Amino acid sequence: MRAPDAAFADPRLAELYDLLDPDRSDLEHYVALAEEHGARRVVDLGCGTGVLALLLARRGLDVVGVDPATASLEVARAKPGAGRVRWIDGDARSLPPLALAADLLVMTGNVAQVFVDDDDWHTTLAAARSSLRRGGRLVLETRRPEARAWEGWDVAATQVDLPDGRRATVAREVTEVALPLVTFTSTVELDGEVLRSTSTLRFRPLDEVESDLRAAGFDVHDVREAPERPGLEHVVTGVKR
Numbered sequence: 001m002r003a004p005d006a007a008f009a010d011p012r013l014a015e016l017y018d019l020l021d022p023d024r025s026d027l028e029h030y031v032a033l034a035e036e037h038g039a040r041r042v043v044d045l046g047c048g049t050g051v052l053a054l055l056l057a058r059r060g061l062d063v064v065g066v067d068p069a070t071a072s073l074e075v076a077r078a079k080p081g082a083g084r085v086r087w088i089d090g091d092a093r094s095l096p097p098l099a100l101a102a103d104l105l106v107m108t109g110n111v112a113q114v115f116v117d118d119d120d121w122h123t124t125l126a127a128a129r130s131s132l133r134r135g136g137r138l139v140l141e142t143r144r145p146e147a148r149a150w151e152g153w154d155v156a157a158t159q160v161d162l163p164d165g166r167r168a169t170v171a172r173e174v175t176e177v178a179l180p181l182v183t184f185t186s187t188v189e190l191d192g193e194v195l196r197s198t199s200t201l202r203f204r205p206l207d208e209v210e211s212d213l214r215a216a217g218f219d220v221h222d223v224r225e226a227p228e229r230p231g232l233e234h235v236v237t238g239v240k241r
Contacts, residue, residue, distance in 0.1 A: 045095075048067055
């Protein structure tokens with residue numbers, strides 16, 4: 001599997017992640033989906049700093065948070081209520097041997113798009129299926145390539161006041177568009193130090209995502225728009241056959 005980006009794997013950047021992106025209202029949709037499907041056991045694959053995993057755990061759900069970025073998991077483990085979540089340092093291949101029989105597995109944000117290699121993507125889908133009970137659901141979100149969202153991703157150097165009184169300068173630049181791949185570099189300057197993270201995402205069209213899910217043993221149950229980003233993303237639900 002590809003190593004996680006520095007934005008998640010560098011402890012200095014992982015500690016800043018929630019501070020630089022405090023509005024996680026996009027996760028409310030997944031809390032609602034868990035309730036809609038009556039899920040009691042949930043896997044948050046690519047859980048990052050654990051925001052969604054903790055939201056679900058506070059509602060009494062049995063939650064497993066999985067991420068290959070150790071630095072992000074350390075941030076998650078230090079949060080109030082973290083003891084309610086089972087944290088796994090690894091990727092989807094760490095799940096099946098645990099016999100989780102989960103009701104729901106989610107891949108929020110850009111998680112589904114970080115798998116730029118076909119083998120990594122198909123391995124992840126197969127492992128996700130193995131971790132679910134029969135009839136369990138996989139929910140992922142993926143950006144619509146036709147919306148060309150990357151055209152608005154560049155951010156000129158901007159100062160951001162952090163809650164602890166420090167001031168950071170952040171910037172982002174799309175460095176390559178070679179569809180289906182888009183690469184961008186994010187920069188944070190703080191305390192005289194410049195931290196950079198380069199990321200590549202794969203933009204799969206909806207018909208490809210649906211085909212891949214079916215090949216992995218899922219029936220495509222539902223396709224919706226992400227409520228907070230209408231016209232830009234699909235939220236796809238597959239049901240384990």
